[in-house]
């Protein structure tokens with residue numbers, strides 16, 4: 001019984017965010033100013049981000065202390081989150097492998113996204129921001145930021161990718177209920193949105209377009225700042241509370257992971273889950289494999305190029321060195337809306353270039369088959385995004401059966417799929 005469900009006491013919640021920058025195998029290439037192509041200065045970013053987040057974005061400190069107010073909000077939301085052993089899935093697959101998953105879908109928003117949303121709302125409120133603008137794909141990030149703004153007295157404006165706005169109306173209801181304003185993107189609220197609509201009125205939208213709109217609003221309004229739910233270094237580091245918890249949980253049951261798996265859109269849940277372990281690997285203390293799973297229809301790591309590219313479609317964001325499919329890439333309208341992004345976090349991109357991370361890609365059909373197997377064995381309907389990690393875990397567990405190997409596989413269940421039932 002000891003490993004069915006591994007829980008931590010509240011006082012064991014991590015007290016620091018782990019910053020991977022100083023541990024990377026080579027320094028990260030600096031973000032470039034889109035106008036001058038010169039490395040960006042912190043001042044350039046102050047129009048859209050609060051100073052503390054800019055400091056964290058560029059910090060070389062290993063650990064960044066989590067403020068008490070943030071810890072309090074994380075605990076209120078349900079952290080630490082449990083680690084489960086998927087014994088029924090193991091039996092179904094007849095595998096000698098052990099499969100564990102970290103469940104990030106049990107909080108009020110149903111995904112890992114509030115881990116950074118809470119921190120970002122806190123630092124913004126502290127520096128006097130009144131409104132946060134943002135984009136959202138499937139709606140998880142928009143819900144998480146709307147939720148987090150509640151606790152720190154901020155207003156929230158969300159640009160939601162049109163295809164998801166139409167396919168997933170309930171997430172809009174959640175955001176509205178939390179008091180946020182939600183616009184289908186491209187919208188008529190911004191110059192860029194109006195330009196895109198004129199060019200292609202029927203566009204399903206994309207995260208790149210929605211980001212451009214949200215930044216435009218922040219750049220034009222004094223009291224408004226912008227929040228990003230993935231990709232940037234400070235977002236990755238906020239999410240590392242996931243992996244730090246998993247480390248403690250695996251220690252409690254005396255397990256060492258052989259394979260760690262997460263799905264990747266912009267990379268934040270994967271980074272948060274894996275970076276504390278990748279640190280151990282870089283330092284020679286862990287011999288594990290790290291697998292980042294993406295859809296074949298948006299194959300950023302498996303088929304993209306490692307280049308300087310914009311994070312948005314309008315070309316307003318700094319240029320980031322990352323794997324990218326090109327800023328104008330508009331992915332097909334798959335159900336895993338959170339994985340429809342043309343770029344990948346610079347930190348993950350660098351680790352993939354150094355082959356410390358192995359990318360895999362699966363089709364939508366494959367991932368829904370895996371999602372249904374998981375639902376039938378473990379009783380949890382996963383988010384379509386998270387089902388990418390499940391698919392890979394199943395592939396590796398079956399490989400263990402074939403080779404009669406008893407590996408320990410751990411994956412991150414980034415969210416539940418209870419608002420994705422249309423897709424099922």
Ligand SMILES: *Cc1c(COP(=O)(O)O)cnc(C)c1O
Nearest residue numbers: 140230265266267268269338415
């Ligand atoms: C947003 C989201 C993702 C993808 O974003 P990352 O930044 O790559 O983690 C994955 N799973 C869920 C449930 C999400 O909400």
